[in-house]
Amino acid sequence: MKGHSYSYVVLQYRHDVWIGEAMNVGVLLCCPGERFLKLKCRRGRGRIAQAYPGIDAAALTGTIRALEHRFGRIEAGWDMLSSVAKAGDIARGVLRADASSLQWAMDGGGIASSAAETMDMLYDRFVGLYDDEAPRDARTDEQVFDTVKVKLEAAQLYKRFERHVVRSEFGDVPFDHAFKNGVWHCVQGVSFDSANHERMLEKAQKLAGKMHSIASFRGSMRPYFVTGKPQRSDLLPQYGKMQALLRSSPLDPLVVDEHDSSIVVDHIAAVAH
Template structure:
């Protein structure tokens, strides 16, 4: 079966041009021998929304559909000089190397007898490889707290929990499940049941940032962070690393796996 040369380039969305934050959102494949030029982009934006809170997902998906249609129109043209350039060069014809929200990354090559199938493989490799599994919904912080609740159900602590706001000169945060026994004991459940290691790290770093903001609060308090482990076994090592990250955060919180949540009662009551 004959093999034909093709080139490809990855389309990235830049949420913040100045910081350089970006995510792969599409793959452009160009195979001149077979007259194939197609851009495949994301059809959903849940991972984008999780990565960039506040993003206008509807507008972004519309823009990507428009890009796909532009390349579909170009594919129907014949005899134009662009037909002899690489995928990356064709992409730059539409989107120059400027400060827009989209940019082209990589300029790869290969051979194929089925460019559509090859594009599907490249799309999975560069765009959707770390997406949540279809039908799988990661556990929430509230679901992890239910494990804590079950561990403390025979303790007087559970019935006496109340919200408490810790304030410093720089920030404040309300812990919904707190208990006062000489000092405030603040319990926070954190689900680290993420789709990939990157998402898990972002969440752990975000919680570490919360502790930075309240670390100089004048009142004495102790934070107990109960973490929910990931369902995917290959993320166990990252989960353990993120627990250590939290343990070294300001205020030196007591970080426990959800199965160790009964330790909270022993620590508070003493």
């Protein structure tokens, strides 16, 4: 097999260093032939938070980000490294073995046709193997939107809806369900029926980011977000926070739970006549 030699080392988190129990949280891969040096990690939520409820997730996340940044700087200055550099040697030069909660273990290596693909494979093997088996929302955004669509159809309003794409200097933001009467009224379902806190946050941040990218369209459009709550009761507090995050985004979006979607219909009806 053609390719380049690589080496890796696993980053482990030890909640109580005296017990010695460890959880794999990341993989550092070094491939001199591709000038590749990357640390891929999970954050201080998800499985770690479930296993150790008392964990300081913010502190762990900050430490991991600092490590990722450090290895990124080392990769950027690759000429300073040896052509036979090993992941374990580099890793322990940055984070030395001591009594801290983060430690390196299980050095290994091989031949890779693609360092990036090998990184993903090693991460899945050593870190993501027992993650929740639900990478997608249990319900889609469209399934959540259906709760308001039925009411719009009953009010003889949905037949006036169409697809609208907001084009800005930062990119296009499509809305599949939009109605124009002076301004564009864009209704979108947002499913938060997710596997964990982190996925919910990523989704809300991504949507809020889109609102920031089209903030200059204030006055010419109004977004409406109909949100679907998670089935897991322990995720409901996070759900409320994600609704608040969306409400704080530009363009003054109206954010309601799917069970209150009649509020959106009433707003649309008020401007439709």
